[in-house]
Amino acid sequence: MSKFQDTFRNIFKINELRQRILYTLGLLVVVRIGAHITLPGIDSYLLNEAMASKTSNNLFGLYDLFVGGAFKNAAVFALGIMPYISSSIVIQLAGAVVPYFQKLQKEGEEGRKKITQLTRYGTVLIAAVQAIGIVTGVLLPLQVNGVPVVPAAIHGFSFVFSSVLFLTAGTVFMMWLGEQITDKGIGNGISLIIFIGIVNRLPFAILDEVRLLNAGTRNIVIEIVILAFMVLIIAGIVLVTQGTRRIPVQYAKRVVGRKVYGGVTQYIPLRVNTAGVMPIIFAQAIMFLPSTVLSFFPNNEFMQSLAGYFQYTSFTYSFVYAIMIVFFTYFYTAIAFNPQEVSDTMKKQGGFVPGIRPGKQTAEFIDNILTKITLPGSVFLAIVAILPAFVSRMGVSGSFASFFGGTSLLILVGVALDTLQQVESHLLMRHYDGFMKTGKVRGRK
Numbered sequence: 001m002s003k004f005q006d007t008f009r010n011i012f013k014i015n016e017l018r019q020r021i022l023y024t025l026g027l028l029v030v031v032r033i034g035a036h037i038t039l040p041g042i043d044s045y046l047l048n049e050a051m052a053s054k055t056s057n058n059l060f061g062l063y064d065l066f067v068g069g070a071f072k073n074a075a076v077f078a079l080g081i082m083p084y085i086s087s088s089i090v091i092q093l094a095g096a097v098v099p100y101f102q103k104l105q106k107e108g109e110e111g112r113k114k115i116t117q118l119t120r121y122g123t124v125l126i127a128a129v130q131a132i133g134i135v136t137g138v139l140l141p142l143q144v145n146g147v148p149v150v151p152a153a154i155h156g157f158s159f160v161f162s163s164v165l166f167l168t169a170g171t172v173f174m175m176w177l178g179e180q181i182t183d184k185g186i187g188n189g190i191s192l193i194i195f196i197g198i199v200n201r202l203p204f205a206i207l208d209e210v211r212l213l214n215a216g217t218r219n220i221v222i223e224i225v226i227l228a229f230m231v232l233i234i235a236g237i238v239l240v241t242q243g244t245r246r247i248p249v250q251y252a253k254r255v256v257g258r259k260v261y262g263g264v265t266q267y268i269p270l271r272v273n274t275a276g277v278m279p280i281i282f283a284q285a286i287m288f289l290p291s292t293v294l295s296f297f298p299n300n301e302f303m304q305s306l307a308g309y310f311q312y313t314s315f316t317y318s319f320v321y322a323i324m325i326v327f328f329t330y331f332y333t334a335i336a337f338n339p340q341e342v343s344d345t346m347k348k349q350g351g352f353v354p355g356i357r358p359g360k361q362t363a364e365f366i367d368n369i370l371t372k373i374t375l376p377g378s379v380f381l382a383i384v385a386i387l388p389a390f391v392s393r394m395g396v397s398g399s400f401a402s403f404f405g406g407t408s409l410l411i412l413v414g415v416a417l418d419t420l421q422q423v424e425s426h427l428l429m430r431h432y433d434g435f436m437k438t439g440k441v442r443g444r445k
Contacts, residue, residue: 010427011423011427014426014427016426017186017423017426017427020184020185020186020426021185021186021423023181023184023185024181024185024186024187024192027177027180027181027185027189028181028192028193028196030177031068031077031174031177031193031196031197032068032196032200034070034075034076034077034170034173034174035067035068035069035070035073035075035077035197035200036069036070036073036075037075037076037077038073038074038075039074039075039076039078039139039163039166039167040162040163040166041150041151041154041159041162041163042074042139042149042150043149043150043151044073046144046147046148046149047073047074047142047149048072049144050142050143050144050149051071051072051073051074051142063080063082063288064201065197065198065201065408066080066082066194066197066198066284067079067080067081067082067197068080068196068197068198068200068201069197069200069201070197071134074139075170076166076167076169076170077170077171077173077174078134078167078170079127079130079131079134079167079168079170079171080171080174080193080194080197081171081174081175081178081190081193081194082130082284082285082288083123083126083127083130083171084119084123084171084174084175084178084190085190085281085282085285086122086123086126086285086286086288086289087119087120087121087122087123087125087126088119088282089282089285089286090122091115091118091119091122092331092335093331095115096331101115120172120175123171123172123175124168124171124172127167127168127171127172128164128168130167131163131164131167131168132160132164133293134167135159135160135163135164135167136160139163140155140160174193175190177189177193178190178192178193181193186419186422186423186426187415187418187419187422188415188418188419191277191281191411191414191415191418192415192419194281194411194415195411195412195415195416198408198411198412199412209223230409233384233387233409234409234413236380236384237384237409237410237413237414238413238417240272240273240377240380240381241272241273241276241413241414241417242271242417243271243272243273243377244269244270244271244272245269245270245272245369245373246267246268246269246270247267247268247270247353247366247369248265248266248267248353248354249265249266249267249268249346249351249352249353250265250266250351250352250353250354251265251266251349251350251351266351268342268366270337270366270369270370270373272373272374272376272377273329273374273377273381274332274333274336274337274370274374275328275329275332275333275336276332276414276418277410277411277414277415277418278328278332279325279327279328279329279331279332279378279381280325280381280385280410280411280414281411282324282328282332283321283324283325283327283328283385284321286324287310287317287320287321287324290310294306294310314389317389318386318389318390321382321385321386322382322383322385322386323382325378325381325382325385326378326379326381326382329374329377329378329381330371330374330378333370333374337370339363339364339366339367339370340363342363342366343358343359343360343362343363343366344359346358346362347359347362353365353366381410384409384410385410388408
């Protein structure tokens, strides 16, 4: 404990790190405040009563989890950061097939700025479409005992226009906050905004489970077994997230003056889960789109029957969601790690993998290993992501089941580890010990 306390104190001894952490916390507080500012004209008392059933153990409830309760509050941040993620997905997919975007990716810093600008434009467009769907398909028809949540006197174009404007502006503002956290704070801003929203719902989920225990509907032994199983799942997520496959690289000896350089063996660490939590976030953002589109047709029987296939607990939803996670894991890994580039760099520095020819064969060797280790990692992510849908059918409360594995737990663990690693790097650069005994977060060999 004393070592942990010393490390925690060291964080605040480093001026830059202290400022980054406080800056990040300050912007996250702004995010939480925006999640409680209800759209103008809505009766907040009726809204809470109506939304209690609307966001109960369904896709809306899952969406509300990601935005930290902002959707249930019909707040200006109700759309969360998902439109930005959806826009990023579209742009990155376009970069794989559209020549114009491929050209931008090769133009260095200028191309990156142009892609960022297009992503922002796409965010505004997607946020506006989702806002129209929420206002017209969810808020306007919402009633409690025949009393509309939105007073009939303000129904009309002015309410729809102003609400869509507020929701879209809220998403754009959150996008800006996320970029500021990434540039001037600590950690990935977009991931941290989702992280803080999920953490906000955790105490309420635990409270629901305690209520069931006090009511006698849950046995204490069963509760202990559930918690123990959750700990095992968390341990598995950490294991896969930090797991690596090391490829040995040997460098030829070279003499410079009187000194001999090289002749040592180093390693290329290939992570089992190179993509981190991004495949989960990407897949979840895509799965929100069908419900948004179907919300435009609340009175169409065919559309509503089709919406049943995309319910959070349906087999179709789980199957499609799992396939998309596997796909996005490979897709994002291909973007984040380029075997050909690594092979060329090794060749220039005189390095080679023992038994493998430098150049093309080395790139193919690395790519083959990366493909093999990514498969179990992606399948594990998919299984854990769909686990809450099955756990909720076993009597576990819906709010607590969402933390029993699933997207929520994967994002919590992944973002926490990534942020911890950034803090570790700042400490090690100043010759301070990190939170771990070795001074760094080690991957499993």
